[in-house]
Amino acid sequence: MYPTERRDALLRVLSQKGFVSIQDLAAQLNVSEITIRRDLTMLQRQGMVEKVAGGGRAAKSTSELAFMNKRVLQQAEKTAIAKRALSLIEPGMTISMSAGTTTWTLAKWIKPESLATGSGTPVAQLEVKERRSQARMKRESLTFVTNSTNIAIALQANGWRDIHLTGGQFRTPSDALVGPLAEQSARQLHADLLFLGAHGVDLEFGVSSPNLQEASVHRVLMERAETAVLLFDHTKWGGRGFAHLAMLDEVDVVITDASAEKDGDSDPHAVEIAELRRRGPEVIVARAETDDT
Structure with missing residues (x-):
């Protein structure tokens, strides 16, 4: 049984029975108790289960966590991902950013001084275009498009001026702008680079969102970008x-x-990473500075 199949089976058991002990889950799924504990930890981070003493139970709500709650999860991992993403940004680019906490973390790191000094280890070469000069970045040299009010605020706080919001209906809990107006405005724009977040990443199902409207807007952003860069931490x-x-x-x-x-x-x-590489995308693995803590 593949890990994704095992976790799906675990969720089905918990949804049917409520609380189930780690020992019973291990016996039913024919895996070790250590494996069950890891699965419960991952699913709890995604808001799908609740770990309790000796076992787990289905989350009271399967809906997504609010932005304010999600942004404090996996902070070290998101920061490591953001730092690696910085070196993909070149002067003069138009950059679109989907709503999400990982993309928001990146927005906080996009500063003229960070880009000028080339923060982070250089990543593998992209085939899109040759790397441009590492001349000092000016605030006027980047244009941003986003459907996230939080990302726009973070960029503005860093001194960026050319920031475009898609407009649309404000959606909670993700604090994203969605709906026909957001899609219509996104279709009229072109970006060199899209930084895309994800609610879930699965080899068979692909990239997913908890909401149809949000997925629809993000899909338009993908279609209007020359290069799509997917950012997600391992819990996804x-x-x-x-x-x-x-x-x-x-x-x-x-x-x-x-x-x-x-x-x-x-x-x-x-x-999963090896299989993803075989399918074509360039895969960059960042290591959080707190991995050994």
Whole structure:
């Protein structure tokens, strides 16, 4: 049984029975208790289950967490991903950014001084165009498009001036702008680079969102971008949100984090990453500075 299939089965058991002990889950799914604990931890981070003493239970609500709650999760991983993403940005670019906490983290790191000094280790070469000069970035040299009010505020706080919001209906809990107006304005724009977040990433289901309207706007942003860069931390692996957004071979670059367990095991998502590379996207793996804590 693949990890994604196992987690789906685990969710079905919890939804049917409510609370189930770790021992019973391990027996039913024919895996170790350590594996069950890891699965419960991942699913709890996605807001799908609640870990309790000795076992787990279905979350009281399967809806997504609010932006204010999600932004404090996996902060080290999101920061590592953001730093690697910085070196894809070139002077003069128009950059679109989908709503999400990982893209919001990146927005906080997009500063003229960070881009000028080339923060982060240089990433593998993209085939889109040759790297431009690393001359000092001016605030006027980047244009931003986003359907996230939080991202727009973060960019403005860093001194950027050319920021365009799509407009549309304000949606909670993601604080995203969605609906026909957002889609219409997004269709009229072109971006060199899209930074795309995800609610879930699955090898078969692809990239997903918890909401149809949000997925629709983000899909338009993809269609209007020369290069789509998918940003997600390891807790999103195996997740399947309500709305399909794109298949993984539709994105050009993937930046995720190394998720080696603290007990010394190898990266539990090495198989998924290897398969993703075989499918075509350039895959960049960032390592959080707090991995050893």
